[in-house]
Amino acid sequence: MALNFQQRTSTFVRRALLGALIVVSIALLTVYAREGDGGFLHQVQGAVSGIVAPIETAGGAVAQVGDDAATAVEDAMADESTLSELREYNAQLIEQYAQGEEYRQEAERLRGLLDLKDAYKIEGVGARVIGRSAQAWSQAITIDKGASAGVDSGQTVMGPTGVVGQVVGTTDNTATVRLLSDPQSGAAAIVQSSRAEGIVRGSLDGLLYLEDVAADAEVKVGDVVLTSGLGGSYTKGLLIGTVVKVSDASGGVTRKIVVSANDEASLLEEVLVVFSAKGSSIDSSADEDANASDAAAGNGSGEGSGETGQDGTEGGEAAPASDAGEGAEGSDAGSGAGVDSGADAQAADSGANGGVAA
Numbered sequence: 334m335a336l337n338f339q340q341r342t343s344t345f346v347r348r349a350l351l352g353a354l355i356v357v358s359i360a361l362l363t364v365y366a367r368e369g370d371g372g373f374l375h376q377v378q379g380a381v382s383g384i385v386a387p388i389e390t391a392g393g394a395v396a397q398v399g400d401d402a403a404t405a406v407e408d409a410m411a412d413e414s415t416l417s418e419l420r421e422y423n424a425q426l427i428e429q430y431a432q433g434e435e436y437r438q439e440a441e442r443l444r445g446l447l448d449l450k451d452a453y454k455i456e457g458v459g460a461r462v463i464g465r466s467a468q469a470w471s472q473a474i475t476i477d478k479g480a481s482a483g484v485d486s487g488q489t490v491m492g493p494t495g496v497v498g499q500v501v502g503t504t505d506n507t508a509t510v511r512l513l514s515d516p517q518s519g520a521a522a523i524v525q526s527s528r529a530e531g532i533v534r535g536s537l538d539g540l541l542y543l544e545d546v547a548a549d550a551e552v553k554v555g556d557v558v559l560t561s562g563l564g565g566s567y568t569k570g571l572l573i574g575t576v577v578k579v580s581d582a583s584g585g586v587t588r589k590i591v592v593s594a595n596d597e598a599s600l601l602e603e604v605l606v607v608f609s610a611k612g613s614s615i616d617s618s619a620d621e622d623a624n625a626s627d628a629a630a631g632n633g634s635g636e637g638s639g640e641t642g643q644d645g646t647e648g649g650e651a652a653p654a655s656d657a658g659e660g661a662e663g664s665d666a667g668s669g670a671g672v673d674s675g676a677d678a679q680a681a682d683s684g685a686n687g688g689v690a691a
Contacts, residue, residue: 361374439602439603442493442602442603443459443603445493445494446459446491446492446493446603446604446605449491449493449494449495449605450605453570453571453610453611454610454611455491455605455607455608455609455610456607456608456609456610456611457488457605457606457607457608457609458478458482458483458484458605458606458608459478459603459604459605459606460476460477460478460482460484460508460603460604460605460606461476461477461602461603462474462475462476462601462602462603462604463475463476463477463507470516470537471515472498472511472512472514472515472516472518472535472539473498473501473509473510473511473512473515474498474509474510474512474601474604475507475508475509475510476490476507476508476510476604476606477506477507478506478507478508478606479503479504479505479506479507479508480503480504480505480508481505481506483608484500484503484508484606485500485503486500486501486502486503487499487500487565487566488500488568488606488607488608489560489567489568489571489606489607490510490604490605490606490607491571491604491605491607492595492601492604492605493603494572494595495571495572495573495574495595496513496520496560496567496571496572496573496595497510497512497513497594497595497601497604498510498511498512498513498515498518499511499518499520499566499567500606508606510604512535513533513535513541513573513594514535514536514539514540514541514594515535516534516535516536516537517535518534518535519532519533519534519566520532520533520534520560520566520567520573521560521561521562521563521564521566521567522543522558522559522560522561522573523558523559523560523561524543524546524550524552524556524557524558524576525556525557525558525559526551526556526557527550527551527552527556529546529547529550529551529552530545530546530547530561530563531543531544531545531546531590532544532545533558533573533592539594540591540594541573541574541591541592541593541594542589542590542591542592543558543576543590543591543592544590546588546590548588552576552579552590553576553579554576554577554578554579555575555576556575556576557572557575558572558573558574558575558576558592559571559572559573560573568607568609568610569610570610571607571610572595573592573595574592574593574594574595575592575593576590576591576592576593577591577592577593578590578591579591
């Protein structure tokens, strides 16, 4: 009986203490919520946090060391099959990344070709480079489109930034392209700013030279060089490159003009074979010049007509009454406007006199 009584007393005491703690906690929460930041409970909280913070930092560092040690133990105890799976997964990730990067670069190159096609309104076919000449004195590539795709000898070939060469031979499914940098190549060209004409030729050193330019033609660094279309060897008005060096600006036979190549043969992977181009830069410039000439001619014609009308009017006023026949003939020969102006003037004078008489 005594033992049971003690157990019941202990249970009652524990419950009482629990209830008291709950009541005290509620009271403290109420006071904490109602007092300001400078209240007693807030001050106690700040002091306790300051004391406990270093202990928490040290505990976090110890826990991190423990985690690292556990990870190292797990790695050391991993079996060979697990390591093989991880290596295989890592290799797959590397392969996927490489494929994604390759697709991205290819998309950029193809976007450049599409931009050129839209800018020049080109009708043609795209092709991939499948071979390159191994001879140092021959700059040529092989593409995977041939006669079956409409490719024919003499057609212009463009890279992502402009003209790169010309088709010189075809089979049913392939074609050979001689690059502009080949010593045997030659493209009739024109300087866009000064309209100076010449021939762009390749060389053994891989540079492009603008030759056969008139001695008095103005050519300077930065000028844009286009295909002129003369001789029909290259499609007219396509970009070849820009002038990067002029060795003798005064002209003469010693002048050498170096033109930057659009693309290096070693970097070409996709090209565009041009069947026709309707939006050439030369045609656009010619249209602008023609429109300007037409506008000037129209202004001149209008001014001339005005002067003719004035002369005819003066002739009509100066003609005497006795020479009316001769005046009429002079008015008809010069301009009908003079007679009409004279008649209008007489009508105006008659109206004015009538008004005064009334």
